[in-house]
Amino acid sequence: MASQSTKSTDGPVTLHFQDITRVAGETITGCVDLNVALAQEDHLEHLRIKFKGTIHSKITTTSGETTTDHCQTIILFKEKIPLWDQGAAFPEPGSHILSCPFQFMLPENLPPSFHCQAYHRRSTISYALEVNQPPYPQNHLSHSRRPSQSQLLAKESLKQGWNGPWRDITKEEQLRRGIFGDYSHARVKLTIPDMPSYPIATEIPFSFRVETETKLMHVSDAPVDKHGKPLFPAPPALSSDVRLSLHRRAEIRVRRYTRHVDDDFRLNGSLGDVTRVAAVHQVSDEPEWIPACGPNDKKGHGIWKRAIHFQSAVAIPYAPTSRTEIIDWHYNLLVVVPFPGIGNDLRLEVPLDLHPGSACPPPPIGTPGSSSITYADVLPAGPPPVMLDLPPSYWTGEHHAWDADEKS
Template sequence: MAPQNVASPAFVLHFPDAVRVAGETIQGRVELDVASAQDEGIENLSVNLKGSIVTTIIETNFDGSDTKYERVIELIDIRKSLWERGTAFPDPGSHMLVLPFKFKLPRSLPPSFHLSVLHHKALISYTLEVVGSRPGLFRKDRMIRKVFPVLPAASPEQILAKKSLKKGWEGDWRTTFVERKMRPGIWGDYSHVRAEVKIPDLESFPRATALPLDLSFETRTKPMTRTAAPVDKHNKPLFPAPPTLSSDVKLFFEREASIYAEPKIGTAIDSFETHCGFGDPESSSVKSTINEAEWIPDPERKDYGVWKRSVRFETSVTLPFAPTFSTETIECKYFLNFAVSFPGIGNDLELHVPIHLDPAHACPSFAMNYADVPPEGPPPAAS
């Protein structure tokens, strides 16, 4: 009979909450009350290590019905017998047997992962199952099921990059920028806006580690006759004024996953708040520098020119998500997305920065924090 998720007082699983690293040996124990096991009719006890990738795409048909496409890839499926009735007994005066177990995780395991967007789902999960078998008609097996997170092991180079970031980055920086012409209405000359972000010049970044970033904006008004300051007669900033508050800047971490559930292929995109200070008027974690406005004269027209204004924001962002990975049925990519809205129609400025996340812990690791890895459910979505 197939095991059912029915708890039993006859046995208890001891397996501490911790992030496990691919390649390490995991250990735990089961405490069995032999007397209770006999009362419940448990004939044998086993522990199973399982891991799988499940991808699902649901397609809506013309008649409104849904067709479900699903692909399952087994990563691990190992069973170990711990006890059979009549083969082991507790010490005199005790009903308890302590049954230790251990498993060696394969080095090639992908990270734990959970995504659910509209008609696309993807799950990489790892579980321990302790099953008390109860043969007989209408008798459900007893089972304890525990899900635990797994991450790939970091290479020495990745560990070194993490140490460099933690000490304070002293290397080169990489710049990504976007430039746009815009105007507040449908007529008139164009103004100019440039946004750029600087991050450490690394090919990839360790997950769950503070990543410093430097974001700056520069705006130039449309050509105009010189004024005393970049404000109009009502003392309002001339278009387009750069954002001077970090709360005016929105920063989201975007996840893009290609999902394969033969014969269907789909792409799912979701985004999450970064909690690094941008978009939060109460935050003090972003350092801002507002430069004085500068008049740039037009070399060809006397008394004409533009006002240049610029602002710089400095902060750091921590990304506690699964490392970037690719499997037979899931390919996951990440981006940092910055957005600022300027007055007028279609004047939103967006800057997309690809981010490749690395594992951050070697194998084995003895000081990992369970909170560093997303839970089995999805992280909170951005509002």
């Protein structure tokens, strides 16, 4: 059975709530244990649980010595459910604890939990539940938007081994070791599943090919120089020599002000990860001599062609691509192959649309359309995605989703 997350204080209220990522449209359940004896000492007359989702954006501008904060908040939903009133219910004989179960259905089409921040700008999409008001328990909901049926099928296809169409993304650059001299060439080709969007926290298979051609030289010049080093530009020797990362650009809007937040995330377990070289299959081609065949080319001249192939997979554990009224964000997959010399790094940038990878679980027992078991009885398939789009205050309890005027 799935473990339950417990949020409690030294007071009369203990909140039991499963700490997993939720999906828009999901019916979530939990329980609040009330110590009635301690509630009487605290003069607690009512017990309410509140649910709320908000988008909050803030842009700070400066003019001379004046600094102005421009803020905008959108309430996605808010709900207050009564659980207990003084004198309405009592614990079983011999016990001081009254268990108050709750159930709440998240609205559909909600954006995922999200946070970004830079100098004089930040935006957060947050979800939370709270029992009465501080110092009573609060819990922040990690939330993902609801995927479509086609997106769920695409994820299952990836998990079972992709047999669908592929697409190639290529790039070629002219490279020169120094300021003067003839140009060499480098080409890269990334091959990934041909999909309109990709599920988060799911391994996406890919292949990556790096091919280089030397400048024109004599056939007596081996593919290595007199010191035994490969001639420029040599393909990377190891998968860890290639850099793989994810670039995210978020656009924050507060009325007439617009700002951007750019973040780069290293993607572990594949290219560029020195601890996971074994997770990448690589094959190097034998150097190939290609004679020059132009009418003005000297006899015995040509180029050396070399190539290396990498095969691996990458999982992206970040919030799905989304757009709201005051914040939206998109991603680019970035592969960089470094070569010696100034400005010779070859960069391949691929726009990626990410979608959520989890289906909405069935409703719990007692609700229309429910099955014989509850979602809490079934462990989610595989490890949950790492929630890297949430501020640290989410896990320390310092971030509150409730406005000050709603604390009563």
